[in-house]
Amino acid sequence: MARTRRGSAMLEASPVRAFSDNYLWLIRAPLEPKAAVVVDPGDARPVETALHDEGLELRAILVTHHHADHVGGVAALAERHGAAVFGPARERMPCPARLLDDGDTVSLADLGLEFHVMAVPGHTLGHIAYHGHGALFCGDTLFSAGCGRLFEGTAAQMHESLQRIAALPDETRIFCAHEYTLSNLRFAAAVEPGNADVLETLESVRVLRGRNAITLPSTLGRERRFNPFLRCEVPAVRAAAEARAGSTLHGPADVFAVLRAWKDGFR
Ligand code: ZN
Ligand code: FE
Secondary structure (H helix, E strand, O other): OOOOOOOOOOOOEEEEEEOOOEEEEEEEEOOEEEEEEEEOOOOHHHHHHHHHHHOOEEEEEEOOOOOHHHHOOHHHHHHHHOOEEEEEOOOOOOOOOEEEOOOOEEEEHHHOEEEEEEEOOOOOOOOEEEEEOOEEEOOOOEEOOEEOOOOOOOHHHHHHHHHHHHOOOOOOEEEOOEOOHHHHHHHHHHHOOOOHHHHHHHHHHHHHHHOOOOOOOEEHHHHHHHOHHHOOOOHHHHHHHHHHHOOOOOOHHHHHHHHHHHHHOOO
16 A cells, blocks of 8 residues: 555545535545545535645546436536546436446556455445545445445445445544434434444534534444444344334334434434
């Protein structure tokens, strides 16, 4: 793995805010201080501003799925900067792109960047995530304390996708595409009112959001402690889902399905 001059392999990525709650992640190239890669640029303008302010050149664009808030700025940025575009093979991209499927690798050797592609269907059917340098860019699949809505896939598909993500190491940094953490934690507290990690995180996130600060990236290790969608095996989570469903549930995938439907109607 490429190392920065400071000797650390930790990837540098900063959020560009767009729309009401999107984060477009701007990744710094470890080997080229002026080069950057953007993930899911739903809007070109805030990305242009960030590139200009920080004196960066956009070299590549990574797309996780086809929704407009993730691809709206792709064509304009690709054209203006001549940036290479990468996106999911099973979804429609707004411009020519290198199409990626599960197991593929995005290798930007001159920038010192390499990502492995994971298929994570559920939110959309062709949704992919990019894993590399101890970081996961997961679009609308995993959120802090929550997960994406099922627009195209089934609960079983999303559960399987989250299980694949959960197999990554605890220290994996999770770069989600939306600031949904506070409302997700309110739901988590309804599911597990006795989980001290949920309640403590809810308090700290309330403070952060009170001053409009970002709550990301998270890590997988943190998420395991308070994200109900990664805790379907936990007896208290299962009991809450069974109480909600009014019936016995037969496994973690069924618990997941009940939680996801419960969250859809939760205010
Ligand atoms: Zn989406
Ligand atoms: Fe989105």
